[in-house]
Amino acid sequence: MSGKGLEPWQVKESDFPGRGNTQDRLRFLLRYAILAPSGHNSQPWVFRIQDDAIELAADVRRDLPVVDPNRRELVISCGAALGFLRIAAHRFGYHAKVVPFPDSPTLDLPRQTPGSRGWGSGAALARVSFRQGVLPSSDDQALFKATTLRRTNRMPYDERLLPPSLLQGLAQAASAEGAWLQFVPKGERRDRIAEMVEQGSRALAGDPKFRRELAAWIRSNWSGKRDGMPGYAFGAGMPRSFAMPFLIRTFDWGKTQGTAAMDLALAAPELAVLGTPSDTPQDWLKTGQALSQVLLRARAADVSAHFLNQPVQVPDLRARLPDLLGRLSAGCPQLVFRMGFAREVRPTPRRRLDEVLAKE
Numbered sequence: 001m002s003g004k005g006l007e008p009w010q011v012k013e014s015d016f017p018g019r020g021n022t023q024d025r026l027r028f029l030l031r032y033a034i035l036a037p038s039g040h041n042s043q044p045w046v047f048r049i050q051d052d053a054i055e056l057a058a059d060v061r062r063d064l065p066v067v068d069p070n071r072r073e074l075v076i077s078c079g080a081a082l083g084f085l086r087i088a089a090h091r092f093g094y095h096a097k098v099v100p101f102p103d104s105p106t107l108d109l110p111r112q113t114p115g116s117r118g119w120g121s122g123a124a125l126a127r128v129s130f131r132q133g134v135l136p137s138s139d140d141q142a143l144f145k146a147t148t149l150r151r152t153n154r155m156p157y158d159e160r161l162l163p164p165s166l167l168q169g170l171a172q173a174a175s176a177e178g179a180w181l182q183f184v185p186k187g188e189r190r191d192r193i194a195e196m197v198e199q200g201s202r203a204l205a206g207d208p209k210f211r212r213e214l215a216a217w218i219r220s221n222w223s224g225k226r227d228g229m230p231g232y233a234f235g236a237g238m239p240r241s242f243a244m245p246f247l248i249r250t251f252d253w254g255k256t257q258g259t260a261a262m263d264l265a266l267a268a269p270e271l272a273v274l275g276t277p278s279d280t281p282q283d284w285l286k287t288g289q290a291l292s293q294v295l296l297r298a299r300a301a302d303v304s305a306h307f308l309n310q311p312v313q314v315p316d317l318r319a320r321l322p323d324l325l326g327r328l329s330a331g332c333p334q335l336v337f338r339m340g341f342a343r344e345v346r347p348t349p350r351r352r353l354d355e356v357l358a359k360e
């Protein structure tokens with residue numbers, strides 16, 4: 001695998017510093033955490049290693065104030081990195097004990113400039129301590145292997161359905177993390193959600209602030225940046241990838257993109273909604289960890305996923321979604337995605353580990 005910003009994907013299991021000290025080992029585990037997905041590939045995380053523990057905080061400089069004003073998706077993205085870290089720790093024989101929000105149960109993330117040492121606002125989203133003594137099963141190994149193979153895949157999917165046993169396993173994995181995963185089969189409910197995807201696209205793209213924010217995270221295929229989304233992740237070749245930020249910023253493309261996204265939701269072999277019983281920052285952190293389980297278990301079975309989050313990004317639509325899903329209570333939808341079999345796509349860039357480690 002070559003290309004700018006793609007080096008972090010080359011991490012190799014065999015490079016685990018078995019003879020190194022705890023710091024070396026924890027640093028190594030973090031090389032898997034940074035492969036997690038994040039909104040707009042903003043990678044809004046920062047880590048610090050303290051003795052035999054790792055703390056995770058939000059890098060609020062990387063927030064998305066227009067599409068994610070409450071920082072819900074930012075915490076979900078950090079939760080995904082936490083989930084990847086736990087899966088890597090398990091593979092290398094560690095119990096990972098997570099204390100969520102160890103400093104304060106509320107999400108207090110002022111958009112201040114973090115200190116020069118990079119440790120966010122100071123309040124950790126999670127503290128993870130490690131203890132050796134796990135014998136990873138072949139399932140654990142498969143889940144771990146998927147960390148370097150998973151990508152968000154926005155290409156068309158085969159019609160082939162996912163095996164029912166896999167769907168059941170994904171729902172169980174989400175529920176073990178304190179979340180729920182509901183599949184929406186083709187039919188009336190799917191049609192209504194697909195319409196919400198279309199309405200949401202139109203509402204978002206009609207807002208010049210949303211378009212400006214999105215355009216700022218779109219990169220040409222030649223960009224050397226280690227964050228953001230290259231045009232190729234949307235199927236764009238070199239010339240179009242150069243024009244994409246301008247086109248996205250300038251034109252209201254909600255109608256065409258909305259119809260395209262609706263068609264993807266209608267045609268998908270599976271459409272899934274991941275949610276939680278309530279809607280607190282703790283739930284968002286759980287959602288991210290559940291997401292890592294779901295995406296990696298899917299990938300281990302060669303199944304791809306692509307977010308169609310418009311119905312949860314527009315508050316009016318999000319409020320209607322639980323009723324539509326038949327969840328009159330205990331239903332706070334957090335993410336919507338389609339799943340299916342598809343041809344492989346390229347990975348997107350990541351920042352290097354030294355760029356996301358707080359310097360103590």
Ligand SMILES: Cc1cc2nc3c(=O)[nH]c(=O)nc-3n(C[C@H](O)[C@H](O)[C@H](O)COP(=O)(O)O)c2cc1C
Pocket residue numbers: 035036037038039040041073074076077080150151152153154228229306307308309310347348
């Ligand atoms: C919380 C969250 C929200 C996301 N929302 C969207 C979305 O609305 N549309 C989309 O195409 N991708 C979405 N993504 C996927 C990211 O764009 C993707 O993870 C990122 O660009 C990195 O690419 P990768 O997943 O292929 O590694 C989301 C990811 C996360 C974690």
